[in-house]
Amino acid sequence: GAGVSQSPSNKVTEKGKDVELRCDPISGHTALYWYRQRLGQGLEFLIYFQGNSAPDKSGLPSDRFSAERTGESVSTLTIQRTQQEDSAVYLCASSLVGSAKPGELFFGEGSRLTVL
């Protein structure tokens, strides 16, 4: 597909379980971002990958959160030992550094995580 793809679109899990969320960016996009959106709140930056540079992990809320990206393709966000406060929509976005519109992020539809 032409857009950013995220899976699963919905995930319900029990407290304490691990979850893995996947993001397929637009082909050729060198930058990839993860954001969290809790109910009624704004977008909270989590992590930013740019090419082969070390990722900016400054937004990860705890060591239960981690993310990986293979080259300039798929990324996975892993949440270990989920807590109820992890319930949110997790949004992935990608962008092409050096494009005619710097700062234009293309977002996926998000993965809605519910921790019971």
Add this chain to the structure above:
Amino acid sequence: AQRVTQPEKLLSVFKGAPVELKCNYSYSGSPELFWYVQYSRQRLQLLLRHISRESIKGFTADLNKGETSFHLKKPFAQEEDSAMYYCALSNTGKLIFGQGTTLQVKP
């Protein structure tokens, strides 16, 4: 610390009325600022960038460094403008978003 503040969670206006969505930022340096929009059942998407000084769908936004603001304006709101609007600031490549403002345009 870099921060984007959108003081209004909800802004409700009648069709044809002027609209101003407020955005204030804190940033040490020359900021790059953006407005993103999310229409119902659609993905979040870029509306406009301060650097291009463009008008998109009748919306404009002027960067005021003295007041550290980047308010989004439209002289005559349309029902199709109803959406969630996010102000964002670019910091070394990553975008920091505000809390968002829901714009509701009533007929």
